[in-house]
Amino acid sequence: MTAAAQTAVTTLPTPSTPARRRRRGAGRDALAAWGLLTPNLLLFGVFLLLPLAATFWLSLYRSSGFGPREFVGTGNYRELAGDGTFWRSALNTAVYAGITVPVSLVLGLGVALAMNRPLRGRGFLRAVYYLPYVISGVVVAVAGRYVFNENVGIVNRLLRAVGLPGVAWQSEAVPAMTALVLISVWTKVGFAMVVYLAALQNVPKEYLEAASTDGANRWQQLRHIVVPLLRPTTVFLVVLGVIESFQVFDVVYVLTGGGPGNATEMLVTYAYAEGFDARRQGYAAAIGVLTYLVVLVLTALWWRRQKAQEAAQ
Amino acid sequence: MPRSHGVNTWTSATGRFGRRAFLAASAAGVAALSGCGTGFALRSGDGSGSAEGRLSFTLWAGEAELTAFRALADEWSAGSGVPVVFNVVPFGELLTGIDANLASDRAPDLFRVTYQDIGLYADGGALLDLTDRLPAGYADGFTEAFRRAVTHQGRLYGVPHHTDTSLVLFDTEAVRAAGITPPTTLDTAWSWDEFTDAARRLPTRADQFAFGVNWQQAGAYRWLNWVAQRGGRLLDDGLTGPAVPNRAARDALALTQSFFDEGLVPPTTSTKGSYVDELFTTQTIGMVFAGDFLLPTLDPALTAQGRDYGATFLPRDETAAADLGGNAVVATATSVNAEAAADFLAFLAGDDAQARFCQEAVVLPTRTALVERGLDYPLRPDLMELFVQQATTITPELVEQVTVPQFNAVNTALVDRLEQAFLGGDDPAEVLDGLADDVEGRLS
Numbered sequence: 001m002t003a004a005a006q007t008a009v010t011t012l013p014t015p016s017t018p019a020r021r022r023r024r025g026a027g028r029d030a031l032a033a034w035g036l037l038t039p040n041l042l043l044f045g046v047f048l049l050l051p052l053a054a055t056f057w058l059s060l061y062r063s064s065g066f067g068p069r070e071f072v073g074t075g076n077y078r079e080l081a082g083d084g085t086f087w088r089s090a091l092n093t094a095v096y097a098g099i100t101v102p103v104s105l106v107l108g109l110g111v112a113l114a115m116n117r118p119l120r121g122r123g124f125l126r127a128v129y130y131l132p133y134v135i136s137g138v139v140v141a142v143a144g145r146y147v148f149n150e151n152v153g154i155v156n157r158l159l160r161a162v163g164l165p166g167v168a169w170q171s172e173a174v175p176a177m178t179a180l181v182l183i184s185v186w187t188k189v190g191f192a193m194v195v196y197l198a199a200l201q202n203v204p205k206e207y208l209e210a211a212s213t214d215g216a217n218r219w220q221q222l223r224h225i226v227v228p229l230l231r232p233t234t235v236f237l238v239v240l241g242v243i244e245s246f247q248v249f250d251v252v253y254v255l256t257g258g259g260p261g262n263a264t265e266m267l268v269t270y271a272y273a274e275g276f277d278a279r280r281q282g283y284a285a286a287i288g289v290l291t292y293l294v295v296l297v298l299t300a301l302w303w304r305r306q307k308a309q310e311a312a313q
Numbered sequence: 314m315p316r317s318h319g320v321n322t323w324t325s326a327t328g329r330f331g332r333r334a335f336l337a338a339s340a341a342g343v344a345a346l347s348g349c350g351t352g353f354a355l356r357s358g359d360g361s362g363s364a365e366g367r368l369s370f371t372l373w374a375g376e377a378e379l380t381a382f383r384a385l386a387d388e389w390s391a392g393s394g395v396p397v398v399f400n401v402v403p404f405g406e407l408l409t410g411i412d413a414n415l416a417s418d419r420a421p422d423l424f425r426v427t428y429q430d431i432g433l434y435a436d437g438g439a440l441l442d443l444t445d446r447l448p449a450g451y452a453d454g455f456t457e458a459f460r461r462a463v464t465h466q467g468r469l470y471g472v473p474h475h476t477d478t479s480l481v482l483f484d485t486e487a488v489r490a491a492g493i494t495p496p497t498t499l500d501t502a503w504s505w506d507e508f509t510d511a512a513r514r515l516p517t518r519a520d521q522f523a524f525g526v527n528w529q530q531a532g533a534y535r536w537l538n539w540v541a542q543r544g545g546r547l548l549d550d551g552l553t554g555p556a557v558p559n560r561a562a563r564d565a566l567a568l569t570q571s572f573f574d575e576g577l578v579p580p581t582t583s584t585k586g587s588y589v590d591e592l593f594t595t596q597t598i599g600m601v602f603a604g605d606f607l608l609p610t611l612d613p614a615l616t617a618q619g620r621d622y623g624a625t626f627l628p629r630d631e632t633a634a635a636d637l638g639g640n641a642v643v644a645t646a647t648s649v650n651a652e653a654a655a656d657f658l659a660f661l662a663g664d665d666a667q668a669r670f671c672q673e674a675v676v677l678p679t680r681t682a683l684v685e686r687g688l689d690y691p692l693r694p695d696l697m698e699l700f701v702q703q704a705t706t707i708t709p710e711l712v713e714q715v716t717v718p719q720f721n722a723v724n725t726a727l728v729d730r731l732e733q734a735f736l737g738g739d740d741p742a743e744v745l746d747g748l749a750d751d752v753e754g755r756l757s
Contacts, residue, residue: 064433064437065412065416066412066415066416066437066439067436067437067438067439068437068438085729149581149587150579150580150581151520151579151581151587151592151595151597152520152592152595152597156520160519160520165519166519166520168580170580170581170586170587171580171581171583171586171736256585257530257585257586258585259583259585259586259732259736260580260583260585260586260732260736261585261732261733261736261737262729273725274725276408276409277531277721277724277725278721278722278724278725278726278755279433279719279721279722280722
C-alpha cells in the first residue's frame with residue numbers, strides 16, 4: 001500500500017464508524033448476554049442434561065446403585081412392557097392428571113374472577129387460597145392424613161357423628177384416589193388463581209363494556225370474551241399442570257403409599273419403590289426415561305395444537 | 314431528547330454496574346454450588362468420609378441411642394486415642410446417602426445398617442471383611458441366628474449390635490373385659506386357633522377392631538413369622554429360588570387373609586397401609602403386634618391416658634418363630650482405618666458395651682451371655698424380659714432368608730402380593746404363584 005493510499009485510507013471520512021460502534025456495542029451486548037446466560041446454562045447442563053443422560057445410561061443396566069452393574073441393553077424396557085404395575089401406574093397418573101388439571105383450572109379461574117372484583121379482605125383471601133401451593137407437599141399430605149384417615153380422620157368422625165358410615169379412604173381404590181385428587185386440587189387452585197388473576201388484568205375493559213352494551217350477560221361475557229382471551233394462560237397452566245401431575249410424589253407417598261393395592265401408584269412413586277426399596281435402580285431409571293418421554297410428547301402435542309388453533313383464528 | 318438521554322444514561326450506568334454485580338454474584342453462586350456439590354452426598358454434621366486419625370461413623374439414632382453410642386465411643390477413644398466422629402442422619406436417608414458416598418469414594422469408616430440390608434452391601438464388595446480382624450472366638454459369643462445375619466458367603470461383615478422383635482401388646486382393660494387370659498410363658502403361647510378365638514372375643518364395630526399386625530411396608534417380612542410357625546419357608550434351602558407355594562405358606566396366607574375378611578384387623582393395616590402402633594394408642598385396636606423399640610414411644614402415651622397394658626408372646630403353631638429386627642454396625646472396605654474400625658466394632662458389640670447400650674436404648678441383646686444373664690431395663694423390665702425370651706425364637710433359617718442380598722426386592726414383592734390377598738381378596742394359591750414368580754425374578 002502506497003503512502004498516498006494510506007493517507008487516503010486514514011483520512012477518508014468514516015461512514016462506518018457508527019456501524020463499527022454499533023457492532024462493538026452489539027459485541028458487548030452479546031458478551032453480556034452470554035455472561036448472563038452461562039451460569040444458567042451451566043446449571044441446566046450439570047443439574048438437568050447430565051443427570052438425564054446418566055439416567056438413560058443407567059436404564060440400560062441392571063444395577064443396585066453401587067457395586068458391579070450388568071449391561072442388559074433394552075432388557076429393562078422389555079420387562080416394563082410386561083409389567084402390570086407399571087401400566088397401572090401409568091393409567092393412574094393419566095387419570096390423576098386428567099382430573100386434577102381441569103378441576104384446579106376451573107376452580108382457579110372461578111376464584112380469580114371472584115378476587116378480581118372489589119371485595120373486603122381480598123388480600124387475605126388471596127393469601128388463603130395461595131398458601132396451600134407454597135406449603136411443602138409432605139406437610140399437605142400429613143394434614144391430608146388427619147382429614148382422610150379411615151379410622152380416626154376428621155371426615156369419617158364427622159360422618160359417624162351424624163350416623164353415616166365412614167368412607168374407606170385408605171382401603172378402597174376409588175375413595176383413595178378421590179382423597180388424593182381432593183388434596184391435590186386444594187393445593188393447585190391457588191396457583192391457577194394467581195396466574196389467572198394476573199392474566200385478567202390484561203383483558204381490555206372496553207371489550208366487556210361493549211359486550212355489555214350489546215346486551216351480553218356476565219356468563220356470555222365470560223364465555224365469549226374472557227375465556228378466549230385467557231387461552232394462552234390456560235395453555236401455560238395445562239402444560240405446567242400435566243408436567244406437575246406426572247411428577248407427583250410426596251403427596252402420594254405420604255397419603256396412600258400407592259395403595260390400596262396399586263390403586264394410587266403413580267409413575268414416580270413406582271420408580272421410587274423400584275429404585276430405592278427394591279434397589280433396582282436400572283429398572284427405576286427406565287421408568288423415569290419413559291415418563292420423561294411421555295411428558296415431552298404430550299407437551300409438544302398440546303403446544304402444537306394450541307398454536308394451530310391460534311393460527312386458524 | 315434529554316428525557317430519553319437521561320433514561321439511557323441511567324439504564325446504562327446501572328445496567329453496567331448491575332450486570333457486573335450480577336455476574337459477580339452469579340459466579341459466586343456457581344462457586345458456592347460447586348462447593349456444595351461435593352457435599353451433597355454427605356450430610357451436614359460432624360462426620361464425613363474416612364480419613365486418617367479418626368473414625369467416622371454414619372448412623373441414624375434416637376436420642377437415647379445416640380447418648381449411649383457417644384458414651385461408648387468416648388470410652389473407646391480414651392483407651393485407643395482415636396476419636397470417633399458421628400454423622401447422624403434420618404433413617405430414611407441413611408442408605409441413599411451411604412450409596413452416594415460409596416459411589417464417590419467418600420464412604421465413612423463405619424455405618425449402622427439393618428440386617429435386611431447387610432447382604433446387599435456385602436455382596437457389592439462395600440464392606441470390610443472382619444473374619445480375621447476380630448479377636449479369636451469373638452463371633453462365638455453371638456447366638457447362631459445373629460452370627461448368620463452378618464455372615465455372607467462364609468465371611469463375617471459386621472457385628473450384630475442389637476436386635477428387636479415383636480410381641481403382642483394388649484390393652485389390659487379390654488382383654489379383661491373380654492374374659493381373655495393371655496399366656497405368660499413362651500411354651501404356652503397361643504396357638505393360631507387360640508389366638509383367633511381370643512381376637513374374636515374383643516369388641517369390633519365400624520371404627521373398632523380386635524388387633525393390628527406390624528407387617529406394613531419394610532415390615533412385610535414379618536408375615537414370614539406365620540409361615541415359619543407352620544414349618545414353612547419363602548426361599549428354598551439354597552436361597553436361590555422360591556420355596557412357595559407350599560402348604561405352610563398357603564395356610565399362613567389363608568389365616569392372615571381371614572383376619573381382614575372377618576374384620577378383626579382394620580383394613581387400613583394391610584402391607585401398604587398405616588403403621589399399627591398409632592391405632593393402639595387411639596384405642597382403635599385392643600391388641601397390637603409391636604416391636605420392643607416402640608416401648609419408649611408407646612409407654613408415655615398410654616401412661617398419659619391412664620391406660621395399663623401388657624404383653625404376650627407371638628402365636629405359635631408347629632413351632633415358635635419371631636421376626637429379625639435390630640441393626641448391625643459395619644465397617645467399609647475402603648476405610649483407611651481398618652484396624653481401628655475393627656477394634657471399635659469388637660468393643661461396641663462386646664458383652665459390657667452391648668449390655669449398657671441395650672439397657673439405655675431399650676433394645677435386645679444378641680450376645681448369648683447377656684440373653685442368659687438378663688439385663689436391667691429402666692422401662693417396663695417385665696415386658697422387656699418377655700421380648701428377650703421371644704427373641705430366642707428368631708430362627709437361623711428365617712434369618713438367612715431375610716438377609717439375602719436381594720431381600721429388599723423380595724420384600725417389595727411381598728408388600729404387593731400380600732396386599733392383593735388382604736384387600737383384593739385374591740385366592741391364596743394364586744397369590745403364592747405370583748409371589749413365586751416375583752421371587753424367582755428378583756433372586757435372579
